[in-house]
Amino acid sequence: MPHFANVIVSILFDGLAYAMILFIISVGLSITMGLMGFVNLAHGAFAMAGGYLAVTLTRSWGVPFIPSLVITFLVVGAASVPFERLLYARLYMAGELDQVLLTIGLTLMAIAGYTFFYGTQPQSMGVPSYLTGQIDLGFREFPAYRVLMIAVGAILIAILWYGFERTSIGAKIRAAVDNRRMAQSIGINVDRLFMLTFAVGGGLAALGGALAVYIMGITPTFAIQYLVLFLIVVSVGGLGSIKGTVLAALVLGIFDNAGKYLYPTGGAFFIYAVTVLLLLLRPSGLYGRE
Amino acid sequence: MAESNRASPGAYREGGTAELRARAVQFMARRHRFRLAEAAPWLLAILAFFLFPDRMAFGTQVLIMVLFAVSLDLILGYAGIMSLGHAAFFGIGAYTAALLSARLGWNEPITGLFAAAALAALIGFISGWFLLRYRGLTLLMLTLATAIMVLEFGNARADLTGGYDGVNGIAISPLFGVFDYDLYGHTYYIYSLAVLFILFLVVRQIVYSPFGQALIGIRENVRRMHAIGSPVHWRLVTVYTIGAAIAGVAGALFAQSNAFVTLGVLSFERSAAVLVMLILGGTGRLYGAFVGAIVYMVLEDNLAKLSPAFWEFGVGLLLVLAVLFARRGLLGLIEDFGRLIGERPRR
Amino acid sequence: MTAAPLEIRGLCKKFGALHVARDISLTLEHGARRALIGPNGAGKTTLVNLITGVFAPSAGNVLLDGNDITHLSEAQRARCGIARTFQINQLFGDLTVIENLCLAVGERTGACNQFWRPAGAKRAVTDEALDYLESLQLVEDALTLVRKLPYGRQRLVEIAIALAQRPKLLLLDEPTAGVPSSETHLILDTIDRLDRGIAILIIEHDMDVVFRFADRITVLVAGKVLIEGTPKEIMADERVRAVYLGQEGGREAPHG
Numbered sequence: 083m084p085h086f087a088n089v090i091v092s093i094l095f096d097g098l099a100y101a102m103i104l105f106i107i108s109v110g111l112s113i114t115m116g117l118m119g120f121v122n123l124a125h126g127a128f129a130m131a132g133g134y135l136a137v138t139l140t141r142s143w144g145v146p147f148i149p150s151l152v153i154t155f156l157v158v159g160a161a162s163v164p165f166e167r168l169l170y171a172r173l174y175m176a177g178e179l180d181q182v183l184l185t186i187g188l189t190l191m192a193i194a195g196y197t198f199f200y201g202t203q204p205q206s207m208g209v210p211s212y213l214t215g216q217i218d219l220g221f222r223e224f225p226a227y228r229v230l231m232i233a234v235g236a237i238l239i240a241i242l243w244y245g246f247e248r249t250s251i252g253a254k255i256r257a258a259v260d261n262r263r264m265a266q267s268i269g270i271n272v273d274r275l276f277m278l279t280f281a282v283g284g285g286l287a288a289l290g291g292a293l294a295v296y297i298m299g300i301t302p303t304f305a306i307q308y309l310v311l312f313l314i315v316v317s318v319g320g321l322g323s324i325k326g327t328v329l330a331a332l333v334l335g336i337f338d339n340a341g342k343y344l345y346p347t348g349g350a351f352f353i354y355a356v357t358v359l360l361l362l363l364r365p366s367g368l369y370g371r372e
Numbered sequence: 373m374a375e376s377n378r379a380s381p382g383a384y385r386e387g388g389t390a391e392l393r394a395r396a397v398q399f400m401a402r403r404h405r406f407r408l409a410e411a412a413p414w415l416l417a418i419l420a421f422f423l424f425p426d427r428m429a430f431g432t433q434v435l436i437m438v439l440f441a442v443s444l445d446l447i448l449g450y451a452g453i454m455s456l457g458h459a460a461f462f463g464i465g466a467y468t469a470a471l472l473s474a475r476l477g478w479n480e481p482i483t484g485l486f487a488a489a490a491l492a493a494l495i496g497f498i499s500g501w502f503l504l505r506y507r508g509l510t511l512l513m514l515t516l517a518t519a520i521m522v523l524e525f526g527n528a529r530a531d532l533t534g535g536y537d538g539v540n541g542i543a544i545s546p547l548f549g550v551f552d553y554d555l556y557g558h559t560y561y562i563y564s565l566a567v568l569f570i571l572f573l574v575v576r577q578i579v580y581s582p583f584g585q586a587l588i589g590i591r592e593n594v595r596r597m598h599a600i601g602s603p604v605h606w607r608l609v610t611v612y613t614i615g616a617a618i619a620g621v622a623g624a625l626f627a628q629s630n631a632f633v634t635l636g637v638l639s640f641e642r643s644a645a646v647l648v649m650l651i652l653g654g655t656g657r658l659y660g661a662f663v664g665a666i667v668y669m670v671l672e673d674n675l676a677k678l679s680p681a682f683w684e685f686g687v688g689l690l691l692v693l694a695v696l697f698a699r700r701g702l703l704g705l706i707e708d709f710g711r712l713i714g715e716r717p718r719r
Numbered sequence: 720m721t722a723a724p725l726e727i728r729g730l731c732k733k734f735g736a737l738h739v740a741r742d743i744s745l746t747l748e749h750g751a752r753r754a755l756i757g758p759n760g761a762g763k764t765t766l767v768n769l770i771t772g773v774f775a776p777s778a779g780n781v782l783l784d785g786n787d788i789t790h791l792s793e794a795q796r797a798r799c800g801i802a803r804t805f806q807i808n809q810l811f812g813d814l815t816v817i818e819n820l821c822l823a824v825g826e827r828t829g830a831c832n833q834f835w836r837p838a839g840a841k842r843a844v845t846d847e848a849l850d851y852l853e854s855l856q857l858v859e860d861a862l863t864l865v866r867k868l869p870y871g872r873q874r875l876v877e878i879a880i881a882l883a884q885r886p887k888l889l890l891l892d893e894p895t896a897g898v899p900s901s902e903t904h905l906i907l908d909t910i911d912r913l914d915r916g917i918a919i920l921i922i923e924h925d926m927d928v929v930f931r932f933a934d935r936i937t938v939l940v941a942g943k944v945l946i947e948g949t950p951k952e953i954m955a956d957e958r959v960r961a962v963y964l965g966q967e968g969g970r971e972a973p974h975g
Contacts, residue, residue: 121509172696178508179454183651184695186644189690197681306640310520317513351524354517361517362502365510389858391847394816396861400839582825582841583834589811589822596809599771600884601797602826610834 091222093340097226101335102235107290107308108315109327114320116259116370118276120170121178123185125287126309126355127192132158132288133205133300134196136156140208147210151255154292166175166280171273174284189305204299207292227296234293239288242324249365255279311338314357320370329368380627402563413662417565421558427558431630435564436625439571441649441661444574448647449655450584450609451592453504453513455567456643457519458619461492463638465620468492469627470539471532479545481628485567488624489617495522496616497609504608516640523578523638542627543556560629560678567625571618576658578614587611588656648687651694654701663702722760722785723748725888730769730779732942735955740776741766741942747888751918754933755783756926758962764806767890770920771803772796783888798827802886804877806893806922812866816857820848823883824902824912851879855909871902878909889913890923895928907931938962 111125132154139150169188173181213230215225246252258265258272266272291304298304315334319326338353345352360365418430440462447453472478472487503514503586526533533539547551551559578584586607589597597604627633636642644667653664668687676683698705725747732740739762747753769776772793780789788796811819824844825831839845852858855875860868865876874894881889891918894910895903910932913919923929929936929950938945946956953959955968 115509121512144507169692169696176514177447180695180699182454182512183647183691187688187691187695190684190691192688194681194685194688197684244700310516312639313513314517317510338504351521351528354521354524357517358514361514362505365506370641391854392858392861393853396849396858397839397842397845399815399862400817400821400845401842403839404837416865497843577837578834580819580837582831582836582838582844585818585822585838586826586831588814592811592813593809595805596811596880597826598793599797599803599809600804600826600880601822602831603794607831694924 088222090122093343094336095224095228096343097336097339098332099231099235100232100339101191101295101331103290103297104311104315104335105290105294105328105331106108106238107287108312108319108331109238110279111312112316112323112327113255113259113274113279113323114283115316116320117255117262117272117279118174120174121181121185122163122170123182123309123313124188124192124305125185126281126305126307127189127289128162128284128287129294129308129312130192130196130300130302130305131161132291133207133304134275135279135288136292136295137205137207140200141205144208147208147213151292155285155289158288159281161285162284163277166277170280171305189309193302200302202301204301205295205297205322206299209296213296215219215294231293231297231331239324239328244272246324251275251278258325313351316367318360318367320367323367326369327369331345395407398574404649413659414569418625418679421561421565425558428561430669431484432564432629433626434666435568435670436471436629437646437649437665438662439564439568439625439668440619440622440646441566441653441665442572442575442658443615443622444646445655445658445661446618447612447615449650449657449660450579450591451587452594453612454508454532455515456516456640456647457522458615458646459638459640459642460519460522460615461496461619462626462642462646463624464492464495464636464639465489465623466559466627466633467526467533467539467623468620469624470542470633473542473619473628478683479543481544481547484544484628485621485624488620492620492623493613493617495658497613500612500616504605504612506557516643517619519638519640519643523635526635526638530669533635534633536635538632539627540632540633541635544628548622557629558588564625564629567621571621572658575618578611579658583607583610591656644663648691650701652690652701654703657701657703660701660703667702721749722782723768724751724784725920726780726782726785727770728780728782730766730781731777732765732774733777739942740769742777743939743942743944745937745944745947746920747920749918750875750915751920752934753918753920754766754929755920755922755939756924756929756936757939757945760941761939762921764892765942766939767803767922769894769921770888770890771801775842775954797884800885800887801890802881802884802888803890804874804881804892804894806896808870808873808877810865810873810876810880813864815862815864816852816868817845817848817861819876820851820883821845823880824848824851827884833875848883851883852881854880854912856905869899869902871898871905874898874906875909878906882913886917889917889919891919893922895923895925 107129107166111122114120114122135154135157136150139145139153140147144154169184173184177341200222209227215226217226217229246256254265254270254275258270258275262272291300311334315327315330318334319330334353337356341350341352417435421428423692424431433457442584444455444458447455468488468491469484472484478484501517503518506514528537547563550692574684586597586602590604623637626637638679649664649668650661651664652667653662654660671686674685693703700707723746725745727743727745743766755766757763768774772782772791772795776789780787782788783796783799783801784924791799811822821838821844822831824847825838828844830841830844849858849861852861855878857872857875857879857891857932860872865873868876874897878891878894891910894906898906907928910921921932930948933950935948936950937947938953938959945958945962946953
C-alpha cells in the first residue's frame with residue numbers, strides 16, 4: 083500500500099479499536115442515564131475497577147486472558163448492584179447536582195483506594211502470546227490485540243442491538259426510557275429493570291476497562307481522566323440510545339486518536355470544541371429525546 | 373354574574389391590616405442589614421494575623437480560596453448555575469496576572485487584578501451567552517468541556533503559558549509603591565484580606581438587591597420567572613460574568629502570591645475542589661464559602677501531608693456524607709441546631 | 720374600533736407525529752369571562768401554553784390587542800400583559816409571601832434590574848405588593864413561607880402573582896384544582912371580584928364554577944374547537960352532550 087494510505091488506514095484502525103473501548107464502557111452509562119435520569123460520574127470508577135481486577139486475575143492468580151475478561155464482567159456487574167440499591171436509589175428524585183456530587187465523592191474514594199492498594203504506577207496485564215503479534219487480514223497486517231478489541235466490540239454491539247430491539251426485556255427498557263411513568267403504569271417493574279441495566283452497564287464498563295489495560299495501562303487516575311470522554315460520548319450520542327453511543331464513540335474515537343497522532347499537543351482541543359458546538363446545536367445529542 | 377366590583381389595589385385598605393403591612397414593610401427594609409454575627413469571620417481573620425504570624429503564607433491561600441468559593445456561590449448557590457468548569461476563570465485570571473508581570477514586565481499588583489477580572493469577565497460573558505441557554509446535565513457537560521478547552525488551549529500554547537512547567541519569574545512591585553513583600557507573606561495576607569473584604573461587600577450587595585432576588589427566583593422556579601416576564605437568560609449571563617470576574621481576581625491573587633502558575637490552575641481538580649468547599653460550607657449563604665474553604669484548606673494542609681491518598685479518600689467520603697446527610701453544609705447544620713434551640717434563622 | 724384583547728388565528732401545534740392543536744381560532748372580547756372546557760387530553764393546557772409562549776406554534780398566529788406576538792418569547796409576552804396561573808402552583812416555596820409578590824412586582828417595574836440598592840429600599844414595590852395581598856386577604860400571611868401555607872391559600876398567592884403583573888389578559892388553569900372544598904369559595908370570590916378591564920380565560924372542569932363565572936364557553940376536543948357560545952347554547956348542543964357521555968344533567972365534566 084502507498085505510504086500515505088497506510089498511515090490513514092493505521093489511524094482509522096487504531097481509532098476504531100479505541101472507539102470500541104469507548105463504546106463498551108459508555109453504553110452502560112448511556113442506558114442507565116436515559117432510563118433513570120441519574121448522572122453517574124462514578125462510571126469511570128467501574129471501568130477502572132474492571133481494569134484492576136483483570137490485572138490481579140491475570141498477573142497474581144494466573145487466570146487465562148479470556149476467562150479473566152468474563153469474570154471481570156460478572157464480578158463487577160454483580161458488585162455494582164449494592165451501590166445502586168443502597169446509595170444511588172436514594173438520590174433518584176434529587177437534583178442533578180446532588181447526583182454529580184455523590185458520584186464524584188465515590189470516584190475520589192475509589193481512586194484513593196486503588197492508589198493505596200496498587201500504587202500510582204501504571205499496571206499491565208498478562209496477555210497471551212497469540213495476541214501480542216500481528217494478524218494478516220489479506221491486504222495488510224494489523225496488531226492482533228486491536229483486532230480482538232474490534233471483534234469484541236462488534237460482537238457486543240450485535241448482542242446489545244438484538245437484546246434491545248428484539249427481546250421483550252429490551253422493549254421494556256426502551257419503553258421505560260421513553261416514558262418512565264407510562265411504563266410503570268402498564269405494569270413494568272422499572273426498579274428491577276434498572277437494577278438489571280445498571281449491573282450489565284457496570285459489568286460492561288469493567289470489561290471495557292479490562293480490555294483497555296493492554297493498550298493504555300491502568301492507573302488510579304483512569305476513573306477521572308477518561309470520565310470526560312465517556313460523558314462526551316454519552317451526551318453527544320444521546321441518552322438511552324445504543325445507536326447514538328455507537329455513532330458518538332466512532333466519531334470521537336477516530337477523531338481523538340487522529341488528533342493525538344497529527345497534533346500531539348492540543349489536538350484534544352478540537353474534540354472538546356466539537357462537543358461544545360454539537361451540544362449547542364443539539365442539546366439532547368444525536369439520538370436523544372428532548 | 374358578579375357586577376363590576378373593581379378589586380383595585382387600595383380599595384380594601386383598612387385600619388386592621390395597617391399593623392400587618394407595617395411589619396411586612398419592616399421585614400423587607402431590614403433584610404439586608406448587617407447582623408452582628410457577620411463580623412465574626414473578619415475578626416477571626418484579623419486575629420489569625422496576630423495569633424499565627426508564621427502561617428501567613430498559608431493564610432493568604434485560604435483567603436484566596438474563600439474568594440474563589442464566594443464567586444462560585446454567587447453563580448451556583450444563588451443563581452443555580454451548575455458549573456463544573458469554574459476553574460477556567462480562576463486560571464484565566466492567574467495567567468493574566470502572571471503574564472503581565474513575567475512577559476510584559478508590568479508589575480503593579482492592583483492593575484493586575486483589574487486586568488485579570490476584565491479578561492475573565494470577557495470570557496465569562498461570551499461563554500455564558502452561549503452556554504446558559506441550557507440547564508441540567510447539558511450545562512454541566514458544556515461548562516466542563518469549555519473548561520477543558522481552555523486547559524487544552526493553554527497546553528497547546530505552551531510558548532505562552534509555559535505548559536505544565538508553568539510561568540515563573542513573576543515579580544510584583546510594592547503595593548501602592550510603599551508596602552513591600554516580606555518573606556512571611558504578611559503583606560500578601562493583608563492585601564488579600566482587603567481585596568476579599570471589598571469584593572465580598574460587592575457580592576453581598578448584589579445578593580440582597582432586587583436583582584439578587586430575581587436570581588434566587590430563577591434558581592427556585594425558573595418556569596415561574598419566565599411567566600412573570602423575567603429576562604432569565606440576561607440575568608444569568610450577567611451574574612455569570614460577575615462570578616467569572618471575581619474568580620479571575622482570586623486567580624490573579626494566587627499568581628501574585630505564589631509567584632508561580634502552572635496549568636493546574638485550570639484543572640478539573642480545582643473546579644471540583646472549590647465545589648467541594650462550597651458544598652461543605654453550604655451553598656446560597658455567602659458565609660458558607662468561608663466555612664467550607666477554611667475547613668477544606670486546613671484539613672488538606674494537615675491530612676494531605678500524612679498521605680495524599682488518605683486525604684483524597686477523606687474528601688470523597690465527606691462529599692458522600694454531605695450529600696446524603698448534610699445537604700445544606702455546615703452552615704445548614706448550624707442553622708438547624710440554632711432552630712432547635714429556638715432562634716429564627718435568616719437567609 | 721379597538722382590537723380584541725386576544726385573537727388566535729389557525730393555531731396548530733405538532734410534537735413529532737402528535738397533533739395537539741389543530742387549526743384553533745378564538746377571539747376574546749373586552750372584559751371577557753371565557754371558560755375553556757373539554758375532556759382530559761383535549762389540549763386545553765397546551766392551548767394556554769401556546770398563548771403564553773411556552774411553546775411556539777407549528778402554524779398560526781396569536782394577537783394581543785391586535786399586535787402579533789407569535790414570535791415573542793414567554794417572558795416578552797408576559798411583559799406585554801399576559802399573566803397565567805399554573806395547574807399546579809408554581810411559586811417560590813422557600814420565600815415568604817411578600818417576597819414572592821415583590822419579585823413579581825419588581826420584574827414588571829424593572830426594579831429587578833437594580834443590582835446595587837437593597838430589595839427592601841424601594842418602598843413603592845413593597846407597598847404595591849401589599850396592595851395585591853390585601854385585595855386577596857393574604858396580608859396576615861405576608862411573612863409566612865409559601866410552602867407552609869395551606870394549599871388553598873397558596874393557590875391565592877398564585878393568583879396574586881398573576882395580578883401583580885397588571886395583565887390585560889389573564890389565563891387561569893384550573894384555579895380550584897387541588898384545593899379542598901372548604902377553601903374553594905376563597906378562590907371563586909376572588910375571581911368574581913377581578914377587574915372587568917382584564918380579559919380572562921379559565922380552564923375548568925367543575926361546571927358549577929363554569930356557570931357561575933363564564934359569559935361564553937369554548938369547548939375543546941382532541942385539539943380542535945368543537946363549539947363556542949353562551950352557557951345555554953353549549954348545554955343545549957347535541958355534540959357537547961355526546962362528548963360528555965352519560966353526563967345528562969350532570970354537574971361535572973369527566974376527569975381523567
